[in-house]
Amino acid sequence: MPPKHIAILGGGLTGLSSAFHLSRRFPSSTITIIDKNKRLGGWASSTERVQLPGGRGSVILEGGPRTLRPASNSVLELIHLLGLSDAVMPTLKSSPAAKKRFLHVPGTPGIYEIPSPGIRYLWNPLRFFITPGVSFDFVRGWNRPEGVLDESLESFLTRRGHPMTARVLGSALVHGIYAADSRLLSVRAAFPKLWELEEKGNGRILWGLLTRSREAKEAERQKEEEDRKRYELGDVMRLMDGVSVYSFRDGMGTLPDALTRSIAKNPNVRILSDTEITALRFGEENGFEITTQRTNPIFPSHIVSALPLPVLNKIIPESHPLPYLTTNPYSSVTSINLVFPTAKIYPPGFGYLVCRPEDDYVADDGGILGVTFDSSALPAQDALTPGERITKVTVMMGGPHRAPDTALPVVLAHLQYHLNRRKPLPAPLVTRTWQHRNCIPTPLPGHLERMGKLKEALGGSGWDGRMEVVGAGVGGVSVGDCVESGKTVGMGW
Ligand SMILES: Cc1cc2nc3c(=O)[nH]c(=O)nc-3n(C[C@H](O)[C@H](O)[C@H](O)COP(=O)(O)OP(=O)(O)OC[C@H]3O[C@@H](n4cnc5c(N)ncnc54)[C@H](O)[C@@H]3O)c2cc1C
Structure with a gap:
């Protein structure tokens, strides 16, 4: 029997x-999606198009996720099913x-290109x-010490390589x-993949990477092809060439806007936006009761929680606590978009990362x-x-920098130093600041095992x-991981 509600x-x-895929899989079930914000999409809805002063045209400002990887079939499937192919804007491999x-190493002005293998490596300061x-x-x-089932990235890279490489490259990547x-x-x-490569290379990560046999590569390719059959991709793969x-x-x-429009057309789906959930209780006949700040209680037979885990922890009944909902910390991020009235402020490239300073986060x-x-990438x-x-x-x-100074003159001075410019940067035409509190979880070592136990408790x-x-x-933080988890949720119902 499909779930009732x-x-x-x-x-x-x-x-x-989740709403999109469950409404397709269970066309006779009632589905109610509830969010505290007016615009659905969570962090992925931090997008605005703004007009530039003086009739210069308009630009897109992103405060949250900005790019997707073609490897994520679940997102490509949505692009196909939602008819978004014409809206795709690629950054070509060429x-x-x-x-x-690039990378900026605190204490040294300028940015350095992250090198790829080849002769030019010999001249690269990194x-x-x-x-x-x-x-x-x-x-x-x-x-790898016996019995170690997980560790931090820094500990892993230090154990296999060197503390300096771990600090400079590892911290910047994270x-x-x-x-x-x-x-x-x-x-x-x-x-x-790093953990697996260490095992494949009998300790050596690079050896694991370099000695992957032709058969292993072929097996991986076949697995990918097999996996692709789970998705309705139409001819979207064609858009991802190169x-x-x-x-x-x-x-x-x-x-998120296209997803919202699509599910809103389904008469079995009810969207409750601008509606904060305050409690989740057990109701009658094996069902649940959900209380919100704005509506009458809702009585579903099944629930998908796509809330941040600490929020879920606050609303569940004290009689039935769930483990590990508050174990992982969350990072807060301030994103500042700056639009300058001149071209060529930086070298062509995707951008740069800053590594952890030698004397910690000062x-x-x-x-x-x-x-x-942004002007170079898209x-x-x-x-x-x-x-x-x-x-x-x-x-x-932000992130591990607890109190970043977001005052515009300070940010511009840091940019000038990072970009190693003698002259100050021109005054921006537009600035937009997005404060995202507790927006990205940091899975601590042992996360996979803990999430297994959470799943057990839910059963x-x-x-x-x-x-x-x-x-x-719960799963990965990328847009692809989040969309994929919505595709596979409730498979056992
Ligand atoms: C600054 C930033 C940059 C990023 N860049 C990238 C990128 O380039 N590429 C990439 O793949 N990923 C990126 N990510 C990661 C990715 O965007 C997120 O992990 C993903 O969007 C999270 O989706 P989610 O639905 O799991 O969580 P959320 O987006 O957090 O959604 C949770 C929802 O729950 C709602 N909610 C919370 N409390 C309540 C309540 N009490 N009642 C009702 N509703 C509630 C919220 O309003 C929200 O809509 C980035 C994330 C951030 C923050």
């Missing part, structure tokens, strides 16, 4: 994807934005930070994806985690008046498998 708590991308990413890690990984044998401290982040939850990353003409908000280093060169999003030239960047601040007494918990706090 499914309530989806939280209408971020995970909740929206473009400088795909090839060039080799001093990278070579020790790579060399030690090569000469050291298996050194700033760019999780806005978190690499000394806290679980390597198995965040970078499972694509490094992509977004949409009107920014990332295109995806108060006076500005609190910048990374900067994206120029086609901006509709400029012919002849106009601008440069758009987004500065990401146990009271819950009886009628509530599933999904979202960035």
